[in-house]
Amino acid sequence: MLRRPARLGALLGEVGKYGRIARIALVERLAYRLDFILSTLLRFLPMLTTILLWLAVYAGAGQLSGGQLGGFSLKEMISYLLLVHISRMFSSMPGLAQGIARDIREGNLKKYLLQPISILPYLLSYRAAHKAAYITMTAVPYALLFFLCRDFFAGWPSAPVLAAYLLSLLLGFLIGFFLEAALGMLGFWFLEVSSFLYVMGTLTFFLSGHMFPFDLLPAVFAQVLKALPFQYLAYFPAAIFLDKVPQEALLSALMTEAVWALALALLASWLYRCGLRRYSAYGG
Amino acid sequence: MTATALANAAGPIIEVHGLTKIYRVYQKQEGLLGAVRGLFRRRYREVRAVDGVSFRIEPGEIVGFLGPNGAGKTTTLKMLSGLIYPTAGSARVLGFVPWERANAFRRQLALVMGQKNQLWWDLPAADSFALHRAIYSLPAEQFQRTLGELTELFGVGHLLRQPVRELSLGERMKMELIAALLHQPRLLLLDEPTIGLDVVAQVTIRRCLREYNRRRSVTILLTSHYMKDVEALCARVLVITQGQLVYDGPLAGITEQFSQAKLVKLQLAEEADPEPFRRYGEVVHADGPLIELRVARQRLAEVLAAILDQHRVLDLNVQDPPLEQVIARVFEEARPVHEVDSQLTTV
Numbered sequence: 001m002l003r004r005p006a007r008l009g010a011l012l013g014e015v016g017k018y019g020r021i022a023r024i025a026l027v028e029r030l031a032y033r034l035d036f037i038l039s040t041l042l043r044f045l046p047m048l049t050t051i052l053l054w055l056a057v058y059a060g061a062g063q064l065s066g067g068q069l070g071g072f073s074l075k076e077m078i079s080y081l082l083l084v085h086i087s088r089m090f091s092s093m094p095g096l097a098q099g100i101a102r103d104i105r106e107g108n109l110k111k112y113l114l115q116p117i118s119i120l121p122y123l124l125s126y127r128a129a130h131k132a133a134y135i136t137m138t139a140v141p142y143a144l145l146f147f148l149c150r151d152f153f154a155g156w157p158s159a160p161v162l163a164a165y166l167l168s169l170l171l172g173f174l175i176g177f178f179l180e181a182a183l184g185m186l187g188f189w190f191l192e193v194s195s196f197l198y199v200m201g202t203l204t205f206f207l208s209g210h211m212f213p214f215d216l217l218p219a220v221f222a223q224v225l226k227a228l229p230f231q232y233l234a235y236f237p238a239a240i241f242l243d244k245v246p247q248e249a250l251l252s253a254l255m256t257e258a259v260w261a262l263a264l265a266l267l268a269s270w271l272y273r274c275g276l277r278r279y280s281a282y283g284g
Numbered sequence: 285m286t287a288t289a290l291a292n293a294a295g296p297i298i299e300v301h302g303l304t305k306i307y308r309v310y311q312k313q314e315g316l317l318g319a320v321r322g323l324f325r326r327r328y329r330e331v332r333a334v335d336g337v338s339f340r341i342e343p344g345e346i347v348g349f350l351g352p353n354g355a356g357k358t359t360t361l362k363m364l365s366g367l368i369y370p371t372a373g374s375a376r377v378l379g380f381v382p383w384e385r386a387n388a389f390r391r392q393l394a395l396v397m398g399q400k401n402q403l404w405w406d407l408p409a410a411d412s413f414a415l416h417r418a419i420y421s422l423p424a425e426q427f428q429r430t431l432g433e434l435t436e437l438f439g440v441g442h443l444l445r446q447p448v449r450e451l452s453l454g455e456r457m458k459m460e461l462i463a464a465l466l467h468q469p470r471l472l473l474l475d476e477p478t479i480g481l482d483v484v485a486q487v488t489i490r491r492c493l494r495e496y497n498r499r500r501s502v503t504i505l506l507t508s509h510y511m512k513d514v515e516a517l518c519a520r521v522l523v524i525t526q527g528q529l530v531y532d533g534p535l536a537g538i539t540e541q542f543s544q545a546k547l548v549k550l551q552l553a554e555e556a557d558p559e560p561f562r563r564y565g566e567v568v569h570a571d572g573p574l575i576e577l578r579v580a581r582q583r584l585a586e587v588l589a590a591i592l593d594q595h596r597v598l599d600l601n602v603q604d605p606p607l608e609q610v611i612a613r614v615f616e617e618a619r620p621v622h623e624v625d626s627q628l629t630t631v
Contacts, residue, residue, distance in 0.1 A: 013421060016421075017421050020417075023418075024411065024414050024415045024418060027407075027411060028404060028407055028411065031406055107400070110367050110395070111402060113366060113385060114365060114366070114367070114393065114394075115390060115419050116387040116390045116391055116419065117419050279368075280368045280369045281369055
């Protein structure tokens with residue numbers, strides 16, 4: 001019992017440490033201002049083309065005025081496509097898996113072994129800082145975009161739904177992070193993982209519902225995809241915002257998402273421990 | 285202070301017994317067919333990178349770790365810093381088993397590899413130092429004091445706000461060393477800290493390391509290809525060849541142990557034909573009245589007597605061969621026999 005306060009203090013100290021790391025990572029991120037602004041602006045371009053594509057699809061199906069495809073009206077479809085961008089803003093982790101695999105291959109892993117830090121909390125705080133910077137800096141252009149597109153939306157969701165939406169975005173960030181981190185750990189076993197990661201990236205575009213909502217697919221496929229963790233990267237938050245998740249099911253759905261986040265965190269750290277055993281035995 | 289910490293403070297910094305590391309290296313087979321076969325059944329070869337090495341290092345020592353490429357120096361450093369596990373043997377570093385990677389252990393250790401850098405490339409070193417402060421949870425006041433002391437010692441205070449990519453190689457290495465010393469480690473492992481640097485930067489870095497060791501009595505184990513580094517810094521050296529420790533002692537003792545020859549420099553009264561001198565030993569250099577001979581140690585007295593008897597000698601000087609040559613010879617002889625059989629002359 002005597003040790004309890006000391007341990008709590010140590011734990012707070014650890015959290016504070018990663019907080020400070022995040023703050024410094026923020027400074028680092030801001031060193032690349034131009035890259036930042038360009039990558040933000042370039043994100044709007046594909047969005048435009050997808051919207052035009054779906055306009056054509058609905059027109060082709062003769063459903064331009066209020067008709068539905070897979071339970072989505074044209075307006076809902078376009079607001080969905082705008083919303084998955086918000087989801088991906090939180091859940092996409094460009095370069096994370098690639099970076100971990102590179103650190104393994106090039107021996108940079110040693111900084112995590114030599115210094116009193118753990119790789120996953122370190123990368124997580126780093127990523128959180130980058131995301132915070134990114135989301136803050138893109139808030140204005142995104143707000144403008146949504147304002148221009150306001151006619152596609154039925155209006156603001158209720159406060160509890162909005163709260164659930166925000167929570168699902170944060171959990172989506174964690175799921176994206178640990179999923180990508182787990183993929184990066186494959187670098188312990190394979191020399192070159194970039195083509196595998198490319199395939200996974202392309203698949204994720206579909207599996208996460210970034211491409212289109214699962215509801216357009218035959219029910220069986222939709223069910224399967226809704227059982228996988230990928231849906232939390234794009235589909236799930238958007239579906240919450242659009243009231244496609246019944247309010248009484250919200251809590252349990254969020255719980256499931258949290259369990260997925262935890263499971264993937266455990267998976268990533270388990271893979272890291274296994275990989276490290278191998279790395280420490282064979283190479284370094 | 286706990287009992288273990290107390291024991292750590294008193295005992296040796298590094299204590300290693302029979303440390304052994306065997307790597308399993310995948311043997312790539314020749315040709316396309318071989319490559320395909322390799323997909324299914326892999327052939328491995330065992331490489332004894334480190335083979336039963338034992339030594340101990342006391343607090344405050346600066347020890348040089350010498351050996352040819354591939355002798356096992358870096359592998360040993362990796363085991364001592366906890367990056368890899370040994371296949372056999374034991375090690376205690378700062379009182380810890382290194383590969384258990386206890387945080388208390390990692391807070392007291394630093395490893396710097398000359399060919400790798402830890403600093404953020406596009407940012408000023410000051411930002412990397414701030415990250416370091418966070419990682420090691422250093423109190424602000426202590427951090428500022430140490431940083432001030434180190435930047436003054438290395439003379440790079442004015443470069444702290446300059447992006448690392450704009451620094452010269454030497455300045456960058458100094459920043460790397462500062463980063464490694466910010467948490468005031470008790471043990472500093474250096475792998476080729478001066479590689480690729482110009483002479484001026486090498487000299488500064490040596491001077492700084494020596495001075496820092498004097499002030500803080502940090503223990504240093506360093507590998508280097510530059511004998512000058514070792515001569516300037518290390519009272520004691522370990523020589524490792526083919527994974528085995530072949531020498532542990534003062535630098536000067538290497539000549540004693542490995543060199544079977546002396547260098548005899550003669551200044552004769554008149555120009556001389558070098559030919560008759562060949563019977564005493566190898567003529568290394570002949571220029572008019574100046575003759576330089578390499579003579580086997582056990583024949584030295586006899587040879588000197590004969591020369592003084594038969595030639596008019598104005599000046600005579602007997603030296604040990606240059607350390608660098610001795611070491612190069614030790615390294616060469618450690619290579620597999622078929623590579624050295626053409627050069628088996630004694631030094």
